[in-house]
Amino acid sequence: MTTLLEMRGISKLFPGVRALDQVNLSVEAGEIHAICGENGAGKSTLMKVLSGVYPHGSYEGDIVYDGETLALKSIADSESRGIIIIHQELALVPLLSIAENLFLGNEVAKAGVINWPLAFQKTAGLLQKVGLNEAPSTIVGKLGVGKQQLIEIAKALAKDVRLLILDEPTAALQENDSQKLLDLMLELKAQGVTQIIISHKLNEIGRVADRTTIIRDGTTVSTLNRKEITEDRIIRDMVGRDMAHRYPDRTPNPGEMLLEVKDWNVFHPDQKDRQMIRNAAFSVRKGEIVGIAGLMGAGRTELAMSLFGRSYGRNITGSVTMGGKPVDTSTVTKAVDAGLAYVTEDRKALGLILEEPILRNISLANLAGIALRGVLNPRREAQVAEDYRRAMNIRTPNVQQKVMNLSGGNQQKVVLSKWLFTDPQVLILDEPTRGIDVGAKFEIYNIMNQLAADGRGIVMISSEMPELLGMCDRIYVMNEGRIVGELSRAEASQERIMAMILNSVGKAA
Amino acid sequence: MSEKSYLGSHLREYGMIMALVAIVFFFTVIVRASIDVDFLSAQNITNLFLQNSYVIIMALGMLLVIVAGHIDLSVGSVVGFTGAVAAVLTVNQGWPVWAVIPACLVVGGLIGAAQGYWVAYWKIPSFIVTLAGMLVFRGSTLWLLNGQNIGPFPRSFQSLSTGFIPDIFGDADQALFGMERLNGTALLIVVVAACIVVFLGLRKRAQDASFGLTPEPAPVFWIRNAIVCGALIFVGYKLAIFRGLPNVVMVLAVLTVIYAFFTEQTTSGRRIYALGGNEKAAKLSGIKTERLVFFCFVNMGVLAALAGMIVAARLNSSTPKAGGGFELDVIAAVFIGGASMTGGSGKIIGVVVGALIMGVMNNGMSILGIGIDYQQVIKGLVLLAAVIFDVYNKNK
Numbered sequence: 029m030t031t032l033l034e035m036r037g038i039s040k041l042f043p044g045v046r047a048l049d050q051v052n053l054s055v056e057a058g059e060i061h062a063i064c065g066e067n068g069a070g071k072s073t074l075m076k077v078l079s080g081v082y083p084h085g086s087y088e089g090d091i092v093y094d095g096e097t098l099a100l101k102s103i104a105d106s107e108s109r110g111i112i113i114i115h116q117e118l119a120l121v122p123l124l125s126i127a128e129n130l131f132l133g134n135e136v137a138k139a140g141v142i143n144w145p146l147a148f149q150k151t152a153g154l155l156q157k158v159g160l161n162e163a164p165s166t167i168v169g170k171l172g173v174g175k176q177q178l179i180e181i182a183k184a185l186a187k188d189v190r191l192l193i194l195d196e197p198t199a200a201l202q203e204n205d206s207q208k209l210l211d212l213m214l215e216l217k218a219q220g221v222t223q224i225i226i227s228h229k230l231n232e233i234g235r236v237a238d239r240t241t242i243i244r245d246g247t248t249v250s251t252l253n254r255k256e257i258t259e260d261r262i263i264r265d266m267v268g269r270d271m272a273h274r275y276p277d278r279t280p281n282p283g284e285m286l287l288e289v290k291d292w293n294v295f296h297p298d299q300k301d302r303q304m305i306r307n308a309a310f311s312v313r314k315g316e317i318v319g320i321a322g323l324m325g326a327g328r329t330e331l332a333m334s335l336f337g338r339s340y341g342r343n344i345t346g347s348v349t350m351g352g353k354p355v356d357t358s359t360v361t362k363a364v365d366a367g368l369a370y371v372t373e374d375r376k377a378l379g380l381i382l383e384e385p386i387l388r389n390i391s392l393a394n395l396a397g398i399a400l401r402g403v404l405n406p407r408r409e410a411q412v413a414e415d416y417r418r419a420m421n422i423r424t425p426n427v428q429q430k431v432m433n434l435s436g437g438n439q440q441k442v443v444l445s446k447w448l449f450t451d452p453q454v455l456i457l458d459e460p461t462r463g464i465d466v467g468a469k470f471e472i473y474n475i476m477n478q479l480a481a482d483g484r485g486i487v488m489i490s491s492e493m494p495e496l497l498g499m500c501d502r503i504y505v506m507n508e509g510r511i512v513g514e515l516s517r518a519e520a521s522q523e524r525i526m527a528m529i530l531n532s533v534g535k536a537a
Numbered sequence: 538m539s540e541k542s543y544l545g546s547h548l549r550e551y552g553m554i555m556a557l558v559a560i561v562f563f564f565t566v567i568v569r570a571s572i573d574v575d576f577l578s579a580q581n582i583t584n585l586f587l588q589n590s591y592v593i594i595m596a597l598g599m600l601l602v603i604v605a606g607h608i609d610l611s612v613g614s615v616v617g618f619t620g621a622v623a624a625v626l627t628v629n630q631g632w633p634v635w636a637v638i639p640a641c642l643v644v645g646g647l648i649g650a651a652q653g654y655w656v657a658y659w660k661i662p663s664f665i666v667t668l669a670g671m672l673v674f675r676g677s678t679l680w681l682l683n684g685q686n687i688g689p690f691p692r693s694f695q696s697l698s699t700g701f702i703p704d705i706f707g708d709a710d711q712a713l714f715g716m717e718r719l720n721g722t723a724l725l726i727v728v729v730a731a732c733i734v735v736f737l738g739l740r741k742r743a744q745d746a747s748f749g750l751t752p753e754p755a756p757v758f759w760i761r762n763a764i765v766c767g768a769l770i771f772v773g774y775k776l777a778i779f780r781g782l783p784n785v786v787m788v789l790a791v792l793t794v795i796y797a798f799f800t801e802q803t804t805s806g807r808r809i810y811a812l813g814g815n816e817k818a819a820k821l822s823g824i825k826t827e828r829l830v831f832f833c834f835v836n837m838g839v840l841a842a843l844a845g846m847i848v849a850a851r852l853n854s855s856t857p858k859a860g861g862g863f864e865l866d867v868i869a870a871v872f873i874g875g876a877s878m879t880g881g882s883g884k885i886i887g888v889v890v891g892a893l894i895m896g897v898m899n900n901g902m903s904i905l906g907i908g909i910d911y912q913q914v915i916k917g918l919v920l921l922a923a924v925i926f927d928v929y930n931k932n933k
Contacts, residue, residue: 381818
């Protein structure tokens, strides 16, 4: 076998973060190569380097492809060499037909005039190749995610793909659609298409991958042959980093029961039959920090948002009690009144009004707290904001500053302040340290510990396992919309969490 | 912070006032030089307000709609329709004025509700809903009036637009000073208003200082207030020596104060800005976004009805074409006044100044005899320039 692709010593810096550090990857012609790693390990960044999203010069290291050193300038550049990436978020235009999508930007045309009969004919051939039994004129938006995924692959085939990269292709798929996709991958392999698949799912890797490269913290840990691939080995390599003292000390002192959620079921807001959360149950006590672990798409955010005023999903059923009494959380206002607060994972889109000053953002969820009979008291508003600025150590010249001028960590403190001003008993923090630097993370951890010490209950959703292990008294493990396990602080380890996730894959029914 | 950098960071607010002053100055000089007429004569100032009152009134409501991230294209047609309703009720049905006015306001509110319902609860784009409303209510006006003009209105209805606040001091002043007859009420009101402006300004300065915010530098504060109060008293004096304060100006002033208070000092007003700034974040903060959008449209409908009656009273008849194209003047005034196209920002006072800029330009160009063709081109360019200035300022 010959080597088709060799990535040597790839390093990529983002401001303040070394996303990739001397990564090596070698892919043989005609193989299916799996890439494994935790969220944020650098898999996607590596693929973006390979596909020209990050052009030559913005990273260090060499890409040797088909015996030639590449200096890619753009995605079009990589595509012209047959390197095609299919992202997790599909790049199809939902209102156009399959044929129009397949040849988008690559139209079957002469002098700008499209030859539709030929395009339809070619489309039919490509659809047959990927095993999709749909008319070329079908509107893409009407098809399910599984079929759309196949169209993406057909689109790649239309461009004479030589190296096909699939970024978590089955993450959004049902079990049988996943199987079909994996079959197709094997078929394409037989036709000589080299493929790279990014996946968390061990059974998939076991089924299709010839070799597997494991990436952790932006570096290559190992490349395993088919024979060497075992669950234990992959988990160890994926999570085996040392746990430095990155978390403030705290003596947990859980008190009486606060929030209890039972039999929680949620369906997708648009796809009626797709159940996103199945029979979830969890609880938090006073002074307790409870974690929810899981991979992306496990349903953690959906669980939290459906709980908080039904901000996500439909056909929501289940019971919520607070301090033993049933509470109504069916609107955000009611949820807040019940003592809940939800700090979003997407603070820019869902948490803040970026154009407005800090003080107005802090008062937003509790305007009644700074008003008398509907008339605002600006003195009180400024006082409240000033108090939180001090307490949270929000770094800003004054509270009139627009929040868009703040750093990620300080923005996060503003969102936290907003919710603390509603005086919640239970705070659900969704990825509270995402996208903020190490120092600010430590501050957020300290704030969380302080809140727990004050007798509030905290639910922490995080994709960073070390963070959960370092902060939480108990950890729930979620996968595919279900809570698949619960670990005490003493029991919890990255290996056990990962094993719970991987063992639960596909067992949902 | 130095005075210069303070002015720089508040360029927009001061720029608006300066622009208005400059435009007035420009027309005063040019009108005097070219046709030897006093642009700032008492009669012309009165006219200026009578001509533009309805644009300002509707701009107050349009600001709320635009701050919420929407638009209302139907207001011109609603002006025509409610004017027609007023005419039919008063002239044809013989209803008394005290019943017609609330009835028309209710009709306006219902129209706003009908449109706001689709926008707020069905998420139909407001552009489409109100474009449809624009056609529907223009057609309805034609139908209601049967294609004819209806009038004249009784005197009491006309006074809505052409009436003046009576002088409580009678003609005493005339006897006291041997000069022109002065309307004491008008003068008293503007002097009191000027005092209130200064008082509120001083209070806000003290407040800012106590919050640790950078207050407006003292010289800037006093110069700005001198200009504002000077203009206020000058206009008041001019009105006083003519026929006094027009009723419309009083309505306008009261509404402006109410809306400024609502947008800046109340929780509901604040929530509209939050909704326009980031609807999803507002919703996740427990704000009932649908209800607020609905309210904005109802409010817009009521103000359009008020404007419709003022227009009908001024023309002393209801015509099928009344209000045609008003929506564009109103929307332009809001954007010249500094509201953001994407929602979430804009101030009542800016909108009033924006509408006055438009009004002064209309009036000045008409006096100069500039053709409607050039007038439209110039107004269009002013709107474009104001918004470009905004965007440029933001990106700087």
